[in-house]
Amino acid sequence: MKKIKKIPEHIGIIMDGNGRYALKKKKPRTYGHLLGGRNIFNVIQLAISYGIKNLTLFAFSTENWKRSEEEVDFLMKTPIEYYNKYKDKLKEVDYKVKFIGRKDRISNSLKSTFEEIENLTKDNDKLTVNICFDYGSIDELILNIKSEVKDEKDLLSRLWIKEEVDLIIRTGNEFRLSNFCLIQSRYAEIFFSKKYWPQFGKSEFQKALIFYSKRNRRFGKLS
Numbered sequence: 001m002k003k004i005k006k007i008p009e010h011i012g013i014i015m016d017g018n019g020r021y022a023l024k025k026k027k028p029r030t031y032g033h034l035l036g037g038r039n040i041f042n043v044i045q046l047a048i049s050y051g052i053k054n055l056t057l058f059a060f061s062t063e064n065w066k067r068s069e070e071e072v073d074f075l076m077k078t079p080i081e082y083y084n085k086y087k088d089k090l091k092e093v094d095y096k097v098k099f100i101g102r103k104d105r106i107s108n109s110l111k112s113t114f115e116e117i118e119n120l121t122k123d124n125d126k127l128t129v130n131i132c133f134d135y136g137s138i139d140e141l142i143l144n145i146k147s148e149v150k151d152e153k154d155l156l157s158r159l160w161i162k163e164e165v166d167l168i169i170r171t172g173n174e175f176r177l178s179n180f181c182l183i184q185s186r187y188a189e190i191f192f193s194k195k196y197w198p199q200f201g202k203s204e205f206q207k208a209l210i211f212y213s214k215r216n217r218r219f220g221k222l223s
Contacts, residue, residue: 004206006213008166010054011047012181012188015040017172017196019071024196030074035198037078044095046205047127054128054163058180062102062136076106079133080113090117094126100160101135102143130161137182159183167212171197171204189215 015036022032040057047055060075083090099114144158156162165185168177173194177185191208193200
């Protein structure tokens with residue numbers, strides 16, 4: 001494993017390009033989502049190997065409901081199928097999983113699946129994996145800010161994701177944040193990868209970490 005001198009504590013990943021990867025392979029978009037889902041497990045292991053404390057993954061945005069009924073239906077059912085298939089293996093993992101986002105628009109069976117996964121992994125401490133599902137920063141603010149905010153600390157304490165993001169990675173050769181962790185990422189370094197999410201592996205992950213390691217993070221101050 002390549003040694004990198006400065007490792008981010010919290011990485012957020014916009015996992016983009018599943019559908020386009022599938023279309024390039026002359027497959028349905030759902031094929032790309034299936035491969036992308038599998039790749040999550042690979043990247044979690046990479047994060048653990050580098051000692052990263054928090055990994056936040058953008059799985060389904062508040063805007064993704066606008067996609068085709070077939071694609072949305074696939075994305076709603078796949079986590080349940082994955083859980084039923086890998087339930088026993090999940091008992092052996094050493095990372096904690098949290099599901100971040102709205103819970104009022106997903107099915108009861110999906111909600112129950114999320115709760116079971118959280119309960120199974122709640123005592124693990126190697127890495128915290130936040131899966132953002134039906135998540136958007138605007139909804140995060142609207143649904144959590146019910147009264148006057150006193151200061152920055154007060155604002156952060158009310159959000160679904162409380163840890164500040166050090167590094168944002170966006171795959172799929174797109175160059176925008178798409179309503180993802182806008183408050184938490186206000187001082188994050190941003191690495192844009194040309195790789196589609198199903199292609200994003202060890203070498204590209206290392207590139208992102210090296211990119212971060214070379215950055216001079218000033219937080220508004222002079223060096």
